[in-house]
Amino acid sequence: MSLTRITNVLRLAPRVAAMQPHRNNSSAQAANEVSEQFKTLAISTPKPFVFHVELNRPKKLNAMNRDMWLEIKTCFETLAINPDCRAIVLSAAGKHFCAGIDLSSMMSMSQQLADYDDVARKGVILDRAIKLYQDSISAVELCPKPVIMAVHQACIGAGVDLITAADIRYSTQDAFFQVKEVDIGMAADVGTLQRLPKAIGSQSLARELCFTGRRFESAEAERSGLISRVYPDKNSLLEGAIALAADIASKSPIAVQATKENMVYSLDHTNQEGLDHIRVINKLNLQSEDFAQAVAAQLTKDEKPVFAKL
Numbered sequence: 001m002s003l004t005r006i007t008n009v010l011r012l013a014p015r016v017a018a019m020q021p022h023r024n025n026s027s028a029q030a031a032n033e034v035s036e037q038f039k040t041l042a043i044s045t046p047k048p049f050v051f052h053v054e055l056n057r058p059k060k061l062n063a064m065n066r067d068m069w070l071e072i073k074t075c076f077e078t079l080a081i082n083p084d085c086r087a088i089v090l091s092a093a094g095k096h097f098c099a100g101i102d103l104s105s106m107m108s109m110s111q112q113l114a115d116y117d118d119v120a121r122k123g124v125i126l127d128r129a130i131k132l133y134q135d136s137i138s139a140v141e142l143c144p145k146p147v148i149m150a151v152h153q154a155c156i157g158a159g160v161d162l163i164t165a166a167d168i169r170y171s172t173q174d175a176f177f178q179v180k181e182v183d184i185g186m187a188a189d190v191g192t193l194q195r196l197p198k199a200i201g202s203q204s205l206a207r208e209l210c211f212t213g214r215r216f217e218s219a220e221a222e223r224s225g226l227i228s229r230v231y232p233d234k235n236s237l238l239e240g241a242i243a244l245a246a247d248i249a250s251k252s253p254i255a256v257q258a259t260k261e262n263m264v265y266s267l268d269h270t271n272q273e274g275l276d277h278i279r280v281i282n283k284l285n286l287q288s289e290d291f292a293q294a295v296a297a298q299l300t301k302d303e304k305p306v307f308a309k310l
Contacts, residue, residue, distance in 0.1 A: 049086035049249035058094025083309035087245035100157025164195035252290035
C-alpha cells in the first residue's frame, strides 16, 4: 500500500468510525420475528450478529419432513438478506442431529403418485419435489453468511446432505455419519454426491461411503476433513461453534461475505475464473469504509473496529 493511500486511510478512519451505529437489541428482535414463522426450526441470537438455527423436531429425531425442507430454504434465504445476521450456527435439538428424511413424507409422496397412471406425469411430480429439496439444501451454500454446523450423535442421509452445504463443520466425539440412501434403494439426490467428495478431498473414500452406506465415526470424519474440530460433548460443541461465529461476525461483513462468495464460486471454476471473479468484486470492495477502517486499526493498533450493517 502506498504512503498516500495509508495517509488517506488514516484520515478517513475517524470519520467512518463516527458513522457506525451502536449495537442494540435489533438482532434479538429479528430472531424472534424469523423464529415465529417456523414449526420445525428454532431461531435465537446468542451473540451480536450471530444467529443460531436449531432443527426442532426432537421427538422425530429431526427427520426432515416437507415442512422442514421448506422452512430451511425460507430461513436461509431470509437470513441471507438480514443485516443483523453475519454468521449462522446450525445445530439440532434432542438426542440426534438428524435421522435423515422422514419416511412418512416419502409414503405420502407415493400415495400422491398412485393417483396417476401416466409415468410422465408421475415424473413431473417427482422432478418438482426433488428440485424443491435440492434448492432447500443449496440455500445453505448460497447464503452469503458463513454457516457453521454443530453436529451431535446421528447425522444420517439428508443430514449429510445438509452439513456438506455448510462452510465449517464441528461435531461431538459421539457423532457418527451415514450416507444412508443406498440402503433404501435410491441414490442420494440433494447434494451429498456432489459436495461430499469436495469436502473430504478423496473420491475413493467418498465413493466407498456412498456405495456402502456404512457408518463412520467422528474420528474418521475429522481425519478425512469432513469435520474440522471435535468436542467432548454437546455443550462444549455449541460453545465452540458460537464463539467461532462471534469471531467471524466481528469482521467486516463486506470482506467475509465476498470471501465466501468467491470460495463457493471457485469450487467448480478454474483458478483463473476464480481470480477474475474476485477481481471484479474487489475493485468495488477495496473502496469500502470497512477496508479503510480495518487498515487503519491495523496500522494504529487501535481496538477492533465496529463495522456498519450490510
